[in-house]
Amino acid sequence: MIYLALSVLISSLLFVVFKLFDVFKINTIHAIVINYAIALSLGLLNSEATITVPDIPQQSWFFGAICLGFLFITVFNVMGITAQKNGLSVASVAGKMSVVIPVVVGMFLYNESIGFVKVIGIILALIAVYLSSAKSDTSPVKFKNLLFPLLLFLGSGSIDTLLKYVETNYVAAEAVPFFLATIFGCAFIFGSFFVIIQLLDKKFKFHWMSIIGGIALGIPNYYSMEFLLKALQTEGLESSSVFTINNVSVVILTTVFALLFFKEKLIKKNWIGIGLAIISILLVVSA
Template sequence: MIYLVLAIVFSSGVFVAMRFFKRFNLDNHQALMWNYVFATVTGFLMCGRVDTVPELVGEAWFGLSLLTGFWFIFTYLLITASTQTSGVTITSLSSKLSVVLPTMAGVFLFQETLGWQVAIGIILALVALVLVVAGGNKSATNNNRIHWWLPILIFFGTGTGDILMKLNEQRNTSDDMSFMIAFIYMISMLFGIVLVSCELICGKSKWQNKSIIGGIALGVINFFSTFCIFQAMRYFDNVVLFPIYNIGVVSLTALIGWLLFKERLTWKNYLGLAIAIIAVILISTKL
């Protein structure tokens, strides 16, 4: 249970860090690149392990981790584009509603059971996520034409990412989880370096030293968020883990926004949080 709680805390910290990125006008792509740089360094320092190329390629999770590393940064780029065109509310909602995909994958791919309490809890969880996220301030991009294909891609992208994490966890037969996570982040880092380099060469952005500081903060938080969720997967089924995790992140982020950034909660937010508590209780009957 402690890993699940820590995963919720660190994942909420990722959203808080990104909020500060906007406040200090950081370059999102450069901060993302440095995030993966320091997440990679943190992971390799924790495991204290260096494999040769043959040993690395021989790992059961090697091929899948390449796809996962690309998928991490690909999904982030979709989220960035969707935020600018469809607004924060629709983008966040699409991301969090993706809890349906790993939950259903737990039933159809991993032979996990789904009792009636959990089924009702999942339905209430989706209702709670809609109320908590959509009940906030509307995005300032209402004048722009909404590109519905981006939120749809984010829905499938985020959900697929969660499923890939579960598959990687199952293929990792050793206890050295931090090494695998560090390698996944290293792949994301390489894609990030290519992206930022192309933007700098083409003159689409200018180098920002302050993005390094933001990347350090986000990188450490991001690594421990992923590390804790991987550890939690060893103790919980998907049908239990991901609904509680997503509800917890949305609820805690809303609370932090109210306390730290003085964001006002609407009646929909409060109703969503109440329903979320009920959903967690029902889903927890499987624990």
């Protein structure tokens, strides 16, 4: 249970770091690329597996790691934009409501049961993302305010689904750090392409604060994933329970951080959205 608690705390801090990027005017994409170099290094240092770098392409989880690497760099960038443009609470709700996606996939992939309560939970999750993105209690949510939360919702759900599938079917417990290192390495390579494009377009302006931001993001990013995978491998804890406790707790803790440290103003619709988010997760995984 300690791994799950640590994952919740560190995952919540990731949203705070992204918000601080906006405060200190740190280039998000540059910091994200550096973050993956830091996470890659931590994965290699913590690995106890006998796998060597030339052996990586022969691993059964290699293709999954490539796909996850692409999703990581893309969704991480969307998370940063969402936290900065929409606020911490919106970003956490949109990201953590995505638990409904692996649940829905599980119904078809693993023949898991589907019932009325679970369907209601899925519908409430979508409503929660909509309401948490609202900027006014009287006017409807504009598409530009909903775009990044929706992309974060879909992207985070895809990561949870693929990560669980690959971890369950192909990754041994002792290979987790090396598996994560490979994912982060792939994300670093994909992120470097973005930087190269900026260089070619002569739009690249690097600042030393991006290094600080990358370190501040990379350390919690790596350990949030390692602790989550270790929690998923804990005997007696079902994956649905792990994702539920993790996601609900992150939504609550991130909202507390937003209110205490960044003085974010939540309107009535936002509070309703956060409440529905918590209820929907509990419904989906308890059904």
